[in-house]
Amino acid sequence: MSTVQAHSLANEVRSPSAMPSFPLNQWYVAGLAWELKDKPVGRTLLNKPIVLFRSADGQPAALEDRCCHRALPLSHGTLEEGGVRCGYHGLLFDSAGLCIEVPGQTRIPGKAKIPTYHVRERDQILWIWFGSSEHSEPTCEPPAYxxxxxxxxxxxxxxxxxxxxxxxxxxxxxxxxxxxxxxxxxxxxxxxxxxxxxxxxxxxxxxxxxxxxxxxxxxxxxxxxxxxxxxxxxxxxxxxxxxxxxxxxxxxxxxxxxxxxxxxxxxxxxxxxxxxxxxxxxxxxxxxxxxxxxxxxxxxxxxxxxxxxxxxxxxxxxxxxxxxxxxxxxxxxxxxxxxxxxxxxxxxxxxxxxxxxxx
Missing domain, CATH: 3.90.380.10 (Naphthalene 1,2-dioxygenase Alpha Subunit; Chain A, domain 1)
Incomplete structure (x- = not known):
């Protein structure tokens, strides 16, 4: 058995607390198009908790699955025309991760935003980009099928x-x-x-x-x-x-x-x-x-x-x-x-x- 293969197999039995070692600068599959219906979908991909949903215009969106107010997973919330609403205190976030409504107050805190991921739908496959710090933006389009x-x-x-x-x-x-x-x-x-x-x-x-x-x-x-x-x-x-x-x-x-x-x-x-x-x-x-x-x-x-x-x-x-x-x-x-x-x-x-x- 080669040294590389032995190293890979050894990694598979490491403690879950070990540092992740996945290839970056890649489009990975995040889901199938028909999964995005009337509820947000929570899924951990490459150790990153992510919430997937469709915006009002039908385009897929992907945000970090954590409300910036009190950290409830946004996948526990509900979908509305404007985006995903947190299931704890009702903050509403659009597909760009910006808070667009705080129930009970008119002022929206400037820091009320959620990190986003690049996601594309192609041939009914949902693709998400995981890039290195040098390539946070996609360097290519996702594969066709x-x-x-x-x-x-x-x-x-x-x-x-x-x-x-x-x-x-x-x-x-x-x-x-x-x-x-x-x-x-x-x-x-x-x-x-x-x-x-x-x-x-x-x-x-x-x-x-x-x-x-x-x-x-x-x-x-x-x-x-x-x-x-x-x-x-x-x-x-x-x-x-x-x-x-x-x-x-x-x-x-x-x-x-x-x-x-x-x-x-x-x-x-x-x-x-x-x-x-x-x-x-x-x-x-x-x-x-x-x-x-x-x-x-x-x-x-x-x-x-x-x-x-x-x-x-x-x-x-x-x-x-x-x-x-x-x-x-x-x-x-x-x-x-x-x-x-x-x-x-x-x-x-x-x-x-x-x-x-x-x-």
Whole structure:
């Protein structure tokens, strides 16, 4: 195991009081667009308690989740046309963090303001900027995710909370060989085929791409329930990692009907978006969506795919949280690498390099 990986794994079993070490100057996922309705949403991201809400014009806003009067979380308050009203003494704050009303008095104290965060909504994903002191303003726009908005796919998603560090979720998503053991009832399939899949890994300074091909396979239960395959299939898994999120394109075509190198290939598609945002050093938020391309019975197939996806993520959550609990129990221990760990190991190196660069 590399020195960087050993350092990262050791950090995961540190005391929660240890200093945070997350890469900055990044857009992280703060939520999914449909979460912002008629109530403020409180969420801790990168150790920062934040309240999310929509302004009167429908734009998302993000403030520090603390009233400057008596420190009640603003997420305990209510939403009004002007902004968020504190649930203790009723101070009203707009989306710029300025107090615009103090019940019972006309003068508003000049210091009555709340720190704000840059937040953007794009393709129904809410992004929040965490910058260093040198880059408090965003240096770029948040990523696009066209599969939510191009009309070719149907999708849904959800939010999970993990009692485990965020890099363990990265590890899980970058290594889909576990499908044959953890997800037998849904997207799994033959474990031997998964472990022996043709695999190549590409990477640069900010990303990792893992491509796995499983030609002439038996389609797993989720696939046969969603698509009219004729028999055996050629199956693929393409994973793209960045610090704040992963894109995973999986699917299959009838065996021998097209090339798995063809980016326009047809067949059954599952395009997963995975926003992985640390809450603290030892807990995480996982924002996921699954988009698919039903050939018929669109609503029924989408519901089936989303249901099966949720079942797989339930299974992953059990494994990852049990894994971390055991890591805490045993303390820092050396870990043996095998061939399926290449992508995850490269991702950990990227995170460490970006963390050091943003200190």
């Amino acid at each position: 066209e599969f939510h908005s191009n009309g070719e796919y149907l999708f849904e998603g959800d939010v999970y909370h993990y009692d485990a560090p965020y890099q363990l979720i990265h590890d899980n998503l970058l290594d889909l060989s576990h499908l044959g053991y953890v997800h037998l009832r849904t997207i799994g399939g033959n474990a031997s085929i998964h472990m022996n899949a043709q695999m190549r890994v590409e990477s640069d300074d900010t990303s990792v791409r893992v491509i796995r091909h499983m030609p002439d396979s038996v389609p797993p239960p989720t696939y046969t329930a969603a698509y009219p395959f004729e028999g055996r299939v050629d199956r693929w898994q393409e994973i793209e990692f960045r610090v704040s999120h992963l894109r995973i394109w999986t699917g299959a075509i009838d065996a021998g009907t097209d090339s798995l190198e063809n980016p326009a290939r047809g067949g059954f598609h599952m395009r997963g978006f995975h926003g992985v945002t640390p809450e603290t050093e030892t807990t995480s938020h996982y924002f996921w969506t699954m988009a698919t391309n039903p050939k018929s019975n669109a609503s029924e197939v989408k519901a089936k795919v989303v249901e099966q996806t949720a079942l797989t993520f339930d299974e992953d959550k059990v494994v990852i949280e049990a894994q971390y609990k055991n890591m805490v129990t045993f303390g820092p221990q050396p870990m043996v690498d095998i061939h399926v760990d290449v992508g995850a190991n490269r991702a950990r190196k990227i995170i460490e390099q970006l963390r050091q660069a943003s200190c």
